Amino acid sequence: xxxxxxxxxxxxxxxxxxxxxxxxxxxxxxxxxxxxxxxxxxxxxxxxxxxxxxxxxxxxxxxxxxxxxxxxxxxxxxxxxxxxxxxxxxxxxxxxxxxxxxxxxxxxxxxxxxxxxxxxxxxxxxxxxxxxxxxxxxxxxxxxxxxxxxxxxxxxxxxxxxxxxxxxxxxxxxxxxxxxxxxxxxxxxxxxxxxxxxxxxxxxxxxxxxxxxxxxxxxxxxxxxxxxxxxxxxxxxxxxxxxxxxxxxxxxxxxxxxxxxxxxxxxxxxxxxxxxx
Numbered sequence: 001x002x003x004x005x006x007x008x009x010x011x012x013x014x015x016x017x018x019x020x021x022x023x024x025x026x027x028x029x030x031x032x033x034x035x036x037x038x039x040x041x042x043x044x045x046x047x048x049x050x051x052x053x054x055x056x057x058x059x060x061x062x063x064x065x066x067x068x069x070x071x072x073x074x075x076x077x078x079x080x081x082x083x084x085x086x087x088x089x090x091x092x093x094x095x096x097x098x099x100x101x102x103x104x105x106x107x108x109x110x111x112x113x114x115x116x117x118x119x120x121x122x123x124x125x126x127x128x129x130x131x132x133x134x135x136x137x138x139x140x141x142x143x144x145x146x147x148x149x150x151x152x153x154x155x156x157x158x159x160x161x162x163x164x165x166x167x168x169x170x171x172x173x174x175x176x177x178x179x180x181x182x183x184x185x186x187x188x189x190x191x192x193x194x195x196x197x198x199x200x201x202x203x204x205x206x207x208x209x210x211x212x213x214x215x216x217x218x219x220x221x222x223x224x225x226x227x228x229x230x231x232x233x234x235x236x237x238x239x240x241x242x243x244x245x246x247x248x249x250x251x252x253x254x255x256x257x258x259x260x261x262x263x264x265x266x267x268x269x270x271x272x273x274x275x276x277x
Contacts, residue, residue, distance in 0.1 A: 077119025087142035108135025141188035198233030
C-alpha cells in the first residue's frame with residue numbers, strides 16, 4: 001500500500017528586502033528557508049524539467065539553469081530581444097519550452113519558444129483572444145496541461161485565465177479566479193493534473209503571497225500553506241501536496257528560517273469567484 005503524502009512543499013521566487021533575488025522554500029514540516037540566486041538580475045519564472053531547474057530572467061532577457069541548493073545560475077546563450085520575459089511552460093511530450101513576452105510597450109503578449117541548449121528564443125505568435133479578437137495583454141503566468149495539450153495563461157491586466165492552443169493559435173477565456181484581496185496571479189503551474197498559482201497581494205504595508213489551487217471549471221480557489229510575507233511570487237514550483245487534509249498554518253515571514261509548528265488547521269479555505277470581466 002502506498003504511503004499517504006503528508007507534506008506540503010513548494011518554492012517561490014523571489015523575495016523582497018533582505019531576500020531580494022532569493023529562492024524561497026516552504027516545507028510544512030521544516031518551515032521556510034531561502035537561497036540567494038547568484039548572478040541573477042530579476043528572477044522570474046522557474047520550471048523543473050527532469051532533474052534540471054530552468055529559469056527566466058526578466059532583467060537579463062535570458063534563459064538559465066539553477067542549482068536550487070547553492071543558488072548558482074548558469075545563463076544559456078546571449079540575451080534575447082524580449083524585454084518582458086516572465087513565464088515558462090513545458091510540453092514534455094514534444095520537448096518544447098514556452099515563454100511569454102509581456103512587455104507593456106508591445107501591442108500584446110507574444111508567445112515564444114526556447115532552445116534549452118543554446119538559449120535561443122523564437123517568436124511563435126502574438127496572443128489574440130478569439131473572439132472578441134483583442135490582444136491578450138500582460139501575461140505573467142503560463143502552464144502546459146498534458147490533459148488537453150493546451151497552454152493556460154493568466155493576464156494580470158484583467159485577472160482572467162485563458163487557454164492557448166499552441167498548434168492553432170486559438171486563445172479562449174476559461175475562468176476568473178477569486179480575487180478577494182485585490183491581488184494578482186503572477187504564475188501558473190500544473191501539479192498532478194491540478195492548477196496552482198501564487199496569489200500576490202498587499203496588506204498592512206507588506207507584499208504577501210498565498211499558494212492557491214484553482215478550479216478551472218468554477219474559478220473557486222483553495223488556499224494551500226500559509227500566506228508568506230515580503231515575497232514577489234514571480235514563480236512557483238510545487239514539489240509535493242498532502243493527500244489528506246489541507247494544512248493552513250498561521251501567516252509566516254519568509255526569511256525567519258524557522259519551522260512553523262503551530263497553528264495548523266485541518267480545513268481548507270475555499271474562496272468565491274468574482275464575476276468575469
